[in-house]
Structure formats: structure tokens, C-alpha cells
Amino acid sequence: MSGTSDWSLEILSERVARGRFHSVLLDFDGTISLVREGWQQIMKPYFREVLAAAPRAEDAQGIAVCVDDFVDYLTGKQTIYQCIRLAEEVTARGGTPEDPFAYKDEYHRRLLVRIQHRLDGLADGSLDPADHVVPGSFELLQGLRDRGATVYIASGTDEEYVLREAELLGVVPYCNGGIYGARKDYRLFSKKMVVESILTTHGLRGEELLGFGDGYVEIENVKEVGGFACGVASDEEHRRGVDAWKRNRLIQAGADIIVPDYAETARLLDYLFPRR
């Protein structure tokens, strides 16, 4: 197989405990699944359109900067938070916002137009799940299970979609800890709550938790409790190499290591679970 020559494991902090991981928490979109690849190109133009219609909207460039900032900043949290912020920005420009849930529905309707062929192709078998995950995902999940870890997925995407897409990709059997996503009542779920529940349920110390994510939120949540955080700077479009923007964000969030994907599964697992 070609395409692994630009693989790198970037070590940012050497002194964090490794190897004693009991539980592993993975983000879904961009960390395992690429089914929703390109969602930003749907959300951002739509949000710009909404803001531009407000009475005191600034010029197109000002609006673009505003939307880029808050969409990026809130990535990893539940989608509704981006929509709540959009409503606030409409109000700030003298407009009367819609219900944030209406913004979320419309965004999702537009996103489905882009990704429906992927869902259909995975469902009817014409598309290969291996082409719609971060490279090496299945091997990583299997390797984690082989080492006795309890594997969880937590996503800011609505739980019904995460479950469906996890099933289409065939990752459900690896997740013996469960798969969690956003609820209608957005106060009932957060990645932070999943982290806390994992530690409490198993009586774990922070260093027994390993997290994987391509976004700020999950890395921060894992580091807050003293876990080990693997930042996944995945280039979702090309499926190889490091996405520089993600890498910067992951470093700021406190990631202990950065990888572009899991193509070199054995090297990554050997680092995470050093042989004594």
C-alpha cells in the first residue's frame, strides 16, 4: 500500500503516562468517519446567507470572518451551539432570528443533499466503508480492543445519525463501551459528561483514559481530567497528510501527540502501549 510515506507521529509532550489505558474515547466525524466530510462548506455559506439578510449586516468579508470564527471555535460541541450563536449574531445586527433548531434543520437538510449518495452507497454496498473512514481506523479499533481497552465513541452530531453512520461503516462491533451523540435536549449530553461518566463508572484515574479527536473540545475534555490525548489532524478531503489548521488547533487544545491518521497502526499502538 502506498501513501504512508508522509505519515508522522509528532510528540508534543513526553512526560505523560502511557500504556495503562483502560478506556478509550474517540470523536466520530473527522476522527473515524469521513461520511460528513465537507460539512463546513455547507454550514458556512448558509450562515453567511442568514447573517447577510440582517438589517445592520456588515460587508461580505466581515460576515465571512465572523462566521468562520464562531463555527470553527464551536466545532466539536453539539451542532445546536453553532446555531444558537448564529441567532445571537442575527440579533446583534438588528434582525429577528429564527429558532436555532430551525437553523439546524435547514443546515442538516442542505448537508444531506451533499452526503446522501455516500449513505446510500454504503447502505447498498456499492461504496467501501474503508474509503470513508480515516485511514487505519478499523485496524486501530481492533488493536485497542486486542489490548483490552473499552472503546467509546462520543460525537456532537445527533445520536440517531451517529448510530446510523457507525452502523453503515461497520464500527459498531468495536465499541463495547457504547456510542453517544447529541440529544434533542442539548443539556443532556456533552463530551465532558461522557468523560466524567467513564471515569466514574470504572473508578478510573485520568491517566487510564486515552482520547482521540480532530477537534478542540474532545482534546480539552480529556486533558482536563489528566488523560492522554491523541490529536488527529486528518485531511478529510485527500485522506492523507496533516491538515495544518487542525494541527494548530489541536496543539492549542493540549494534545500530547499529533497524527494525520492511523495508517501506520503498529507504530502508533507501540507508542501508546510501550512494551515494558
Ligand SMILES: [Mg+2]
Ligand atoms: Mg470531529
